[in-house]
Amino acid sequence: MRELTIGELSERSGVATSAIRYYEDRGLVRSRRTTGNQRRYESPMLRRLAFIRTSQRVGLSLEEIEQALATLPGNRTPTKADWSRLSRGWRPRLDAQIAQLERLRDTLDSCIGCGCLSLKRCSLSNPGDVVAPRGPGPVFLDGH
Amino acid sequence: MRELTIGELSERSGVATSAIRYYEDRGLVRSRRTTGNQRRYESPMLRRLAFIRTSQRVGLSLEEIEQALATLPGNRTPTKADWSRLSRGWRPRLDAQIAQLERLRDTLDSCIGCGCLSLKRCSLSNPGDVVAPRGPGPVFLDGH
DNA sequence: GCACAAGTTGAAGTGAACTTCAAGTCAAGG
DNA sequence: CCTTGACTTGAAGTTCACTTCAACTTGTGC
Structure with missing residues (x-):
């Protein structure tokens, strides 16, 4: 379970690096930083990106998506049930x-x-x- | 069949005056000018505005609407059949x-x-x- | 150890479809 | 004639979701 660089995350999610950085500025995704200040992502971020993209397809603005994501538990990695609950709202x-x-x-x-x-x-x-x-x-x- | 001022056209079409002027800049609607340089519209412009607004509702961009409008006959006031033909494309x-x-x-x-x-x-x-x-x-x- | 790809930042640009603004001009009623 | 509200213009501002840029730093493969 290696961490992903922003380039890898971009390639595997289909989301441009500039968009990922933009999402991060807006608080929609998170990363840790290496000693050299580069972003590193854990794989659950892939699912998070998937949720964001799909939500956009349903017509939600990033602000609404942000609010939806805010209802996820902060203390643990979201489960399938968590994502399912959010998706049901679509x-x-x-x-x-x-x-x-x-x-x-x-x-x-x-x-x-x-x-x-x-x-x-x-x-x-x-x-x-x-x-x-x-x-x-x-x-x-x-x-x- | 009095001509309409931009304010009257706005009120009767539900389209803001600023939007009407914007459409006119883009060539989507036309007007004649009074000696004092104010816009005056003939009533067919109401239908034209209706077409524009409805087309937007169908998801067309102003550029596409512009192209559609360009296929209208220039030498006469468009008939119902003209509008119907355009609308069928929706x-x-x-x-x-x-x-x-x-x-x-x-x-x-x-x-x-x-x-x-x-x-x-x-x-x-x-x-x-x-x-x-x-x-x-x-x-x-x-x-x- | 070094080249070079990949990453970093803030700021500015994009485009669609308008809206707002400032500063002035026109038209209509009294 | 005069006031007042409607109208004029070009330019700049708005929102959304990004992308692009410039100048610089990190990380990796040989």
Whole structure:
């Protein structure tokens, strides 16, 4: 169970070293330092990075991810159950996103025929909810 | 069919005046100027704004919207059929987005039980189809 | 022991889509 | 005519999640 350098962690997680350092500045990951001040990571950090990346895919901001990570026990390495608990929180969010897009699609169906796009009548252009892109790739999320 | 000031257009479209001016700088909307250099809009601009806002909801960038708008006939006011044609292009995009989120959800279902989040096995953290690949392809991790 | 790849830092840059600001001009009601 | 609110501009600021840069230090393979 050797420790990983930031380069190794980057290669094995697929997360750029600059991003890892950025996460560390923000407190999302931790490392110990060698006598020469270089970062060394233990392997659980890989899982942590995986959680961060996956959470981003679900549309969470780093701040929200930070809050979620803060609920992990600090005194021990998180277990599968810990990660599972956090991941379960994704589900409603994901469901809501899907439902929202489906509403948009259905509305689109009924609006395409008329080409109306009236701001007054067409719920397509007059949303009650918002979809906004965020993060890498097309991720959608409801505003609040 | 009075012309609208930017304030009136803003109020009736729900788009901030600063955003309208920004769109105009980018060439997404047009206006004529009064002798005193103030903007005046004709009512079709309302529909154009509606199209822009709705397109954003579908996840399009302003640049893509700009390109879509460029296919409108320049010599006449766009008809309902024109708008309908543009809007039809939204549908596949929307479908793809929904499908993607559903895949994510299904994967989440099968991953929640195990709490794995292993970069090797869990497609949740190793999407491949969403995030643009940086560096050398998908990177895998052995258990830890 | 030395070359050189890999690591370090803080600061600045990126890009999307705006918003805010300052300082001034225009338009409409009384 | 005068006040007041709406409008004008360009420039700079905002947020998010990073990336890039420059100048320097560490760690490793031969």
